[in-house]
Amino acid sequence: MVIDPNSINNRTSGARNQQSVQRADNKTEAKPAEATGETASSDSVSLSSTGQSMSKLELAVAEVPEINASRVAEIRDALQSGQYKIDADAIAARLLNDGV
Secondary structure (H helix, E strand, C coil): CCCCHHHHHHHHHHHHHHHHHHHHHHHCCCCCHHHHCCCCCCCCCCCCHHHHHHHHHHHHHHHCCCCCHHHHHHHHHHHHHCCCCCCHHHHHHHHHHHCC
């Protein structure tokens, strides 16, 4: 059997390193605030009046339907009766101006 002195040093140093890590872990354990004599603090957040207004507006907008059903019905009725006139030139001009 051949004994390699380097492998012996690696094994013992590994065990020593492991013990050092365990000792370091024990030293860095978190202690409760009561044990250290510190008092626990609590955080709080409050919105400004502008922020509160924005929150209310956001809720109001969320309640408004995306499609105005009465306007859709009005245009549909006008199309069916022939009263709604489509100006193709105006539509084309808007499309060109908007870059669509």
